[in-house]
Amino acid sequence: MKTRWSLWAAAIAAVLMVQPESSESANILAVFPFCSRSHNNIYSTITKALASRGHTFTVITSQPLASPPPNYKQIDVNSLVARHLNVFTSTDEKMGILSMFSKLKDMTDDICRSVLNHPEVQKLIHQNPPEKYDLILMTNFFGECFYGFAHIYKVPMILISPGGPMPSTYGATGNIVLPSAVSNTVFGFDDRMTFPQRIINTLTSVGFFTYYYHYVMPNMYSVMKEVFGENIPKISELENYVSLVLLNHHFSLNGAHPLVPNLIEVGGLQVKPPQELPKELKQFLDGAGKDGVIYFSLGSVLKSANFPTETRDEFIAAFSELKQRVLWKWEGESPLPGQPKNLRLEKWLPQQDLLAHPNVKLFITHGGLLSFQEATNRGVPLIGIPYFADQSTNMQKVVNLKLGTKLDAANLTKENILNAINEVLGNPVYSTNMKNIHKIIADQRDHPLDRAVYWVEYVLRHNGAKHLRPAAADLRWYQLYMFDIFFVLVVIPLVVFIAISYVMIKLIKKLCKSKKKPDSSSKKNQ
Ligand SMILES: *[C@@H]1O[C@H](CO)[C@@H](O)[C@H](O)[C@H]1NC(C)=O
Numbered sequence: 001m002k003t004r005w006s007l008w009a010a011a012i013a014a015v016l017m018v019q020p021e022s023s024e025s026a027n028i029l030a031v032f033p034f035c036s037r038s039h040n041n042i043y044s045t046i047t048k049a050l051a052s053r054g055h056t057f058t059v060i061t062s063q064p065l066a067s068p069p070p071n072y073k074q075i076d077v078n079s080l081v082a083r084h085l086n087v088f089t090s091t092d093e094k095m096g097i098l099s100m101f102s103k104l105k106d107m108t109d110d111i112c113r114s115v116l117n118h119p120e121v122q123k124l125i126h127q128n129p130p131e132k133y134d135l136i137l138m139t140n141f142f143g144e145c146f147y148g149f150a151h152i153y154k155v156p157m158i159l160i161s162p163g164g165p166m167p168s169t170y171g172a173t174g175n176i177v178l179p180s181a182v183s184n185t186v187f188g189f190d191d192r193m194t195f196p197q198r199i200i201n202t203l204t205s206v207g208f209f210t211y212y213y214h215y216v217m218p219n220m221y222s223v224m225k226e227v228f229g230e231n232i233p234k235i236s237e238l239e240n241y242v243s244l245v246l247l248n249h250h251f252s253l254n255g256a257h258p259l260v261p262n263l264i265e266v267g268g269l270q271v272k273p274p275q276e277l278p279k280e281l282k283q284f285l286d287g288a289g290k291d292g293v294i295y296f297s298l299g300s301v302l303k304s305a306n307f308p309t310e311t312r313d314e315f316i317a318a319f320s321e322l323k324q325r326v327l328w329k330w331e332g333e334s335p336l337p338g339q340p341k342n343l344r345l346e347k348w349l350p351q352q353d354l355l356a357h358p359n360v361k362l363f364i365t366h367g368g369l370l371s372f373q374e375a376t377n378r379g380v381p382l383i384g385i386p387y388f389a390d391q392s393t394n395m396q397k398v399v400n401l402k403l404g405t406k407l408d409a410a411n412l413t414k415e416n417i418l419n420a421i422n423e424v425l426g427n428p429v430y431s432t433n434m435k436n437i438h439k440i441i442a443d444q445r446d447h448p449l450d451r452a453v454y455w456v457e458y459v460l461r462h463n464g465a466k467h468l469r470p471a472a473a474d475l476r477w478y479q480l481y482m483f484d485i486f487f488v489l490v491v492i493p494l495v496v497f498i499a500i501s502y503v504m505i506k507l508i509k510k511l512c513k514s515k516k517k518p519d520s521s522s523k524k525n526q
Contacts, residue, residue: 025054026134026460029124029153031146032061032160033077033115036085037300038370039141039162041270042248046160046452047072047137053453058133060121060146075121080114085301101208104142105216112145112220116227125152125228135460140166140245145220148228150241156464158456159245163369164254164390167212172242174473175260176480179205182257188392190400191255243459244468246452248369252440253376253397262468264455268441269448270370271377274356281327284344285357288325292361294421295354295380297329299368302387305332311412312336318417319343324361324425327354355380361431362424367391367398367406376403379438381430383420385409402433 028050032043040063048069051057056071062078062085084107115121124131125148133153138146140161150157161169164185170177179202183189186204189197217235224232232238243262250267251257259265277285285293296315298304304312319326320340330336330345339345351371354360355378365371367384372394375382382404384395395406405420424430446454459465472480 025056027056027132028058028135028137029133029149030057030059030061030137031143031149032059032063032137032139033146034081034084034111034139034142035062035162037063038368041370042162043137043139043160045270045449046246046456049449049453050456053457058124060115075118077115077118077121080118081111084111101211104212105219108142108145108216109219109223111142112223113227116145116148116223124149135456136241137456138242140169142166142216144168144217144235144238145224147235147238147241148224148232150238151228151232155241156243156459157241158243158459161245161247164249165247167209168239169245169247169263171209171213171236172239172473173245173260173263174470174475174480175258175263176472177257182255183393184208185390185393188386188396190396191257239473243464243466244455246455250373250441250448252437253372253394260468260470260472262465262470262473264451266448266452267369268373268377269452271352271374271448274353274378275350277350277353277357281346281349281354282357284325284327285354285359288359291324292359292425293325293327293357294319294322294362294364295327295349295351295360296364297349297351297371298366298385299371301368302366303331304328305330313338314412314414315417316340316343317414318421321418322421352378362404362421364421367395369394372398376434376437376441379431379434381424381434383407383424385412401437402429403437404430404434 028047030043030047032040035043040061043061044063044065047057047059048065051069051072054071058073058075060075060077062076062081064074064076064078065072068074116125130152133155135155136149136153136157138149138157138159140159141163147157159169159172165177169175180193180198181191183191183193183197183201184205186208187197187200189201193201213236221232221235224235245263246266247263248267248269249257250265253267276282296304307315315328316336316338319328319342320338322342324342326343327349328343328345329347329349331347334345336343336345352374355363355374360378360380362383363371363375363380364383364385365375367382367386368391372382382395382398384391384398384404384406385408386392386395386406387409398404399406404424407416407420478484
């Protein structure tokens with residue numbers, strides 16, 4: 001274990017100090033106006049690594065850093081988008097996929113309009129002459145209306161996709177994924193799907209793509225015309241400014257998918273070598289001894305403090321029957337009524353460092369991507385309670401790979417909670433499988449953060465690196481998926497063939513009729 005961590009440390013040191021062929025320091029505009037704490041973990045890990053290499057930043061963010069590096073100017077838009085982030089904090093019930101999608105248009109409309117009209121952002125749009133930027137780092141999470149900056153500054157964009165692929169991840173890079181072999185992240189299907197699953201996956205994948213490109217984006221575009229002026233090119237044209245996408249996925253966890261050279265997997269880039277834990281926390285973990293500790297957290301967006309009281313009490317009742325210690329990221333009042341001695345509550349916890357402690361035997365999680373990555377990086381088995389977005393897909397993967405099990409968020413009874421805990425802690429297969437997947441994740445030629453920094457500077461060194469961009473990115477959908485070719489080579493010949501056959505049959509019938517008449521009378525006579 002020791003040597004592995006020191007390897008990671010060396011990799012990170014390499015990012016920060018070596019890589020000598022560094023491009024000259026660039027002036028970078030970063031646009032991450034709508035981000036949760038976990039998404040910001042991805043964005044800011046990249047921007048901080050780049051800033052430490054001498055690049056200058058202007059960052060539009062809803063999660064400003066408390067102590068930003070030098071040369072790092074922040075425009076705080078949290079107050080404008082906070083209410084949309086809060087939509088995702090409920091733990092009452094599973095959020096319906098349809099209700100989430102139906103909110104998308106109004107949500108993006110409000111975010112685009114309010115952020116683009118923020119006085120500091122307006123300065124970026126209207127200052128004359130415009131400041132000289134070399135590159136734009138752009139959110140790939142419902143942020144296409146901000147592509148207008150690429151038009152103003154005429155510089156390449158790199159999209160960062162913190163939560164997995166969005167419709168424009170593939171649209172902007174020209175990456176072709178067929179819904180027959182790549183499951184979208186909403187339904188929790190494995191990539192190897194049955195025929196009915198392939199039908200559902202195709203309908204939902206094509207449906208969401210169409211909905212997003214033909215309903216949400218045109219709405220964003222009308223906001224862009226108000227803000228950037230009538231002459232702003234269409235979003236599909238502005239996609240030409242996208243040099244590459246950094247995708248927070250990795251094939252070790254998210255499946256082996258086709259990737260064009262301008263789509264780079266950097267999943268796990270936020271994972272750092274473990275740091276020393278705060279003293280009291282360390283004592284709590286050390287003191288658990290052989291029985292170990294269960295760590296329970298629903299991440300940075302969902303709040304377990306929003307649990308209905310009954311659900312909260314089911315957890316307390318379950319935990320009070322355990323010999324293990326339990327550490328619960330609990331944002332509400334403490335102590336809780338009936339709180340047992342083995343349960344410790346903390347409002348915030350250093351998750352990565354905690355998961356690296358050898359006494360942590362189990363992680364009860366909402367199944368968010370970052371938690372999934374961090375648990376597998378540290379080799380801690382999981383119980384997932386998925387609520388929305390990609391959480392059920394991540395946790396289905398956990399079940400399929402036998403890295404743990406999952407609980408139904410609508411059925412959190414003491415009995416179910418205890419059964420799941422006893423299953424994962426009682427059966428060594430889960431921790432064995434976790435150790436194996438940990439080995440695969442650790443076996444990478446470069447650290448994902450190193451890779452992200454390399455590719456950003458690659459785009460800077462090669463003026464946008466347009467050679468990475470496949471022709472597929474410039475074709476219309478019917479050209480790319482060969483509907484036009486199919487039409488010319490199959491449909492037209494088929495129509496011509498059917499038409500000719502029809503005419504021929506008619507003609508032959510006519511000929512036969514005129515010949516048969518005298519024939520039939522002669523036959524009868526014979
Ligand atoms: C809740 O869990 C119990 C035990 O696993 C199960 O018997 C029951 O059917 C579940 N209820 C619902 C509504 O899923």
